[in-house]
């Protein structure tokens with residue numbers, strides 16, 4: 218369904234030097250100095266199959282939201298292709314994309330259900346809006362479909378006339394999900410869909426999302442900070458660090474046989490119940506490297522990695538296959554995996 222290859226988004230940033238001055242300095246040193254660019258998403262490739270749920274995890278600033286904006290065509294990529302059902306939607310500019318059938322086929326549910334709703338639009342209007350805009354339906358034509366969607370997501374039909382401030386967090390989340398489902402998407406991008414909700418409501422909404430996927434057969438790209446949720450809801454997992462994919466595999470491979478030290482650190486930080494055997498928490502020292510013009514010869518995780526050696530400063534490891542579906546970008550992937558398996 219979705220096949221992303223070499224996708225990048227680089228943002229120009231200012232280093233206080235004008236372009237002519239940079240060229241002059243480069244000329245004086247006999248080597249051109251590249252203009253500084255922030256590598257928010259850097260040469261990312263992955264696929265999502267029909268009906269598959271893929272989790273995207275990584276710390277704040279690793280590029281998750283930028284990737285979501287690229288896939289939903291809210292921003293233009295700097296390079297790469299996004300094949301959706303065989304069509305390269307990255308080649309269509311963001312304005313033209315709004316008029317293509319793929320616009321309805323890829324829908325997104327954003328983090329904060331309150332911020333995503335227009336305070337002056339009722340729940341009915343919010344759910345009917347994509348039907349009016351994308352399917353050109355009149356209000357009367359929308360009614361049966363909106364009622365059906367409300368039932369699908371467990372939103373009480375008698376509350377459809379209410380405004381967002383008259384709804385609870387959980388009800389707003391259901392309206393947002395119904396709105397995303399209205400144009401019958403085949404790919405739903407869920408960007409931290411429950412992080413703004415109470416823990417008890419989170420569980421109910423996650424169960425709803427899981428049931429909807431089984432019932433409707435849609436694919437999910439599920440962005441989350443919560444690895445427990447990803448483990449529960451996703452078939453496959455992608456781990457990002459500083460704009461790059463550092464590990465990808467089935468949920469079982471990533472959680473049981475992690476082969477990248479960053480994934481191991483993330484997993485060690487998952488809260489555990491008292492019944493589960495304790496795992497030694499891996500603390501990562503320092504801050505992530507700068508995403509501005511990262512050195513192409515240095516591993517992005519170098520400096521925070523508990524294993525970092527000279528080799529990691531001399532060549533950046535690329536994603537290498539460990540097993541079918543499982544890849545990791547670390548020079549010591551096999552050793553890391555062996556120690557993960559040994560520790561259980």
Ligand SMILES: Nc1ncnc2c1ncn2[C@@H]1O[C@H](COP(=O)(O)OP(=O)(O)OP(=O)(O)O)[C@@H](O)[C@H]1O
Pocket residue numbers: 228255256257275276277278279280281282283284508
């Ligand atoms: N419009 C922009 N202009 C310049 N830099 C940007 C822009 N949007 C994002 N960035 C930068 O790109 C990098 C990735 O940001 P992004 O929001 O995608 O991360 P994230 O993983 O979604 O973080 P979070 O989990 O906190 O939302 C960050 O360094 C951020 O500062």
